[in-house]
Amino acid sequence: MSNIDLSRLITVQAKTAEQEATVLALRKSDCRTQILAVISSTAQLNLAAAAASGILNLEQMASYRTALGWIAAMREACTTGNWPPVPADIVTLAKQF
Numbered sequence: 001m002s003n004i005d006l007s008r009l010i011t012v013q014a015k016t017a018e019q020e021a022t023v024l025a026l027r028k029s030d031c032r033t034q035i036l037a038v039i040s041s042t043a044q045l046n047l048a049a050a051a052a053s054g055i056l057n058l059e060q061m062a063s064y065r066t067a068l069g070w071i072a073a074m075r076e077a078c079t080t081g082n083w084p085p086v087p088a089d090i091v092t093l094a095k096q097f
Contacts, residue, residue, distance in 0.1 A: 024078060031077070031083075035071055035074055038086050038090060038091060039071075039090065040094070043097045047094075050097065051064050063087075066089060070084060
């Protein structure tokens with residue numbers, strides 16, 4: 001009789017999946033940190049409200065759309081960790097809000 005519990009055996013596939021999940025979780029955390037370093041939560045909320053109410057001028061609205069695109073690209077990059085550069089107009093806009 002063996003004392004080995006085979007039900008607790010970890011396969012290579014399970015170990016690989018666990019490692020990939022850990023890497024993805026770290027990248028998502030890094031993504032969030034990088035986004036918030038550029039556009040704080042408060043600035044994001046204020047910009048969303050300003051855009052929804054129509055008080056952004058054309059230049060600000062264009063920058064806001066760029067910011068939304070950059071945030072989406074950052075989230076997509078979580079799978080690779082190849083972060084897109086921050087467009088300069090986003091930083092300027094975020095400072096206003």
